[in-house]
Amino acid sequence: MGTGSVAVVVPGHITAPSWDLYELSIACAVFGTPQRDLADPWYELRLCGTGEDGSGPAGAGFALRTPHGLDDLVGAGTVIVPSVPDACVEEGEPLPPALITALRRAYDSGARMVSLCNGAFALAEAGLLDGRPATAHWMHTAQLAERYPKVRVDDSVLYVDDGDVLTSAGLTAGLDLCLHLVRRDLGAHIANQLARRMVVPAHRPGGQAQFIDLAVPHADDDRLSPVLDWARAHLDGPLTVQDLARRASMSPRTFYRRLHAATGTTPLQWILNQRLGRAQSLLESTDLPIERISELSGLGTANNLRHHFLKQFGVPPGHYRRAFPPGNQP
Missing domain, CATH: 1.10.10.60 (Homeodomain-like)
Known part of the structure; x- marks a missing residue:
């Protein structure tokens, strides 16, 4: 995988209905749909499962299976964590140790690390947000700050670009951050054209307020x-x-x-x-x-x-x- 490769962490089980699907679909839509008339080659997308078996109560949701695992995070140009299970945020359940280890290895190998919404909890658990500014969905920023006091949590912005580590608030702010990444990588013109195709604002600065x-x-x-x-x-x-x-x-x-x-x-x-x-x-x-x-x-x-x-x-x-x-x- 090269600098244009994007590895997305996919949970093995998603409770339905759930917002988790939205952040996951954002990453897939922006980076996984080739736009060869805008840039060729486009990004190479890899969906990397966490190794969970997808088991859960009947009717509680559905399982996701991917062709790649956590080992495939290493070597990616960009690693995106769209979300973590709600229980890990609200009830303090531990995140999978294999995921945390893989995130650290990916960062050490030179990957740009990105979280959408409460995916920031995974980056924080891996120690990648220590001493850095970061954000998450405003409903979870207080918990993020309390659990990880070394993180400089800002609940008032859409996203934070700290160079090789980027975090966003929830839902549409995740789309803003993904378009910001395209803007960084390929320029404003291509990012604007992609935003137009997706029928969304071309650019909302990260410092804009989360709740309007x-x-x-x-x-x-x-x-x-x-x-x-x-x-x-x-x-x-x-x-x-x-x-x-x-x-x-x-x-x-x-x-x-x-x-x-x-x-x-x-x-x-x-x-x-x-x-x-x-x-x-x-x-x-x-x-x-x-x-x-x-x-x-x-x-x-x-x-x-x-x-x-x-x-x-x-x-x-x-x-x-x-x-x-x-x-x-x-």
Whole structure:
């Protein structure tokens, strides 16, 4: 297995109905469905069973059998733990020792380690989150922090990218993290195209709040959408909260509150995220100089672009362009 290989830990038995299937299916959908028109080769997916026999009370769920076992985690470029049994989280039942050993061996062999939802408990048990920032579903973060005090648990974010170890909150946050991995590996253009095919938002930053107040009247949502679409089309010009609020026929305070409720971020941060996304796209799809890209994305000077780009993505624009050069996109 090479750097584009993804090994997913699959439990032997899943209780139905269960959210565990959702996180598992996310990993399979993103990494296991070839998108050769976007990138060829695509990821190589391996489903690795934990060695459980799938036994359980009749009618309690179903067994899963996989062609690979825990030994196949070693050598993978990325290892994903979508979930662990609820009893291990809520009742403190021990995780399978063979799983913990395999996770440590995979990390020692150079794998990028990823957890979705309560899969963070497995990474924490393996000691891979000690001293690191991490998250999980907000319903379980208190238990994670209590059980593993060396982990710097953050219950307010969608996902945490700590380089070679990444964790996410539950359900759709797991999809955000998987798309983030594609973005890291293959670039923003391919990640955006994949998100479009999956009919999901192209990019939600990991620092966005886990729980967003969705009790926003539909009429207000309808007033926000055209304003945000207009803003995306005018990123190269000055954009202020006052201007956007006026277009939405709201006071600045009401606009701030409505946008934060709908997106989990502030208007200024939303605008900055859109501008950085525009800069990413231009870096990948054009050979325009950095100065011109900073102007078209509304970030002003090249120094301002470099500052925000480095803070958001961990690399300067020039390094990003060398990793995803123009002309490589389908």
